[in-house]
Amino acid sequence: MSSVIASRRYASALLSAAEEGQFLDEAAEALNTIKETLDHSRDLAHALRSPLINGDKKTHILEAVFSESVGDKVMIFLKLLAHKKRAGQIPEIVNEFHKLLDERNGVINVDVKSAVKLSDEQAKDLVNKLASYTGKKVRAKMSLQENLLGGVTVKIGDTIVDGSVSHQLLMMKKSLLAGKL
DSSP: OOHHHHHHHHHHHHHHHHHHTTOHHHHHHHHHHHHHHHHHOHHHHHHHHOTTSOHHHHHHHHHHHHTTTSOHHHHHHHHHHHHTTOGGGHHHHHHHHHHHHHHHHTEEEEEEEESSOOOHHHHHHHHHHHHHHHTSEEEEEEEEOGGGOSSEEEEETTEEEEOOHHHHHHHHHHHHHTTOO
């Protein structure tokens, strides 16, 4: 089974269990803690991915690292992952969990690149327009890309809306070369 498919299934199972057991907020917070810990500890992430370390040892490692910082139910889930030889997929499972949670809550992640830093008012206005365009709550990640010359590009999932000056100039150049204007 593909690791992406497995990660999605485990994340979906945890999301369902957390909803039914009414510990969804606790699970989301615990998974954030786990992800942050794994992001900052290369050795821990490497140990969990290593085929040389058996499942029982990985269970003990997870207990030693996370028993104080995550709840009992999430700890049981981590032990299950170690037992099923999926401890190395914890970062992917956490990412999938957050994607599913965002989907459930009607939140969409949007990447916005602009030629200049947008003011707070401009950013808020853009987010509001994107929310009305998508019909969902928008979580925007703003970044600068000076080669745009002006304007913004917005990436929503697989769709890119390019309102940059450099894109407009490129389109004008193509139409001029094609003999159309």
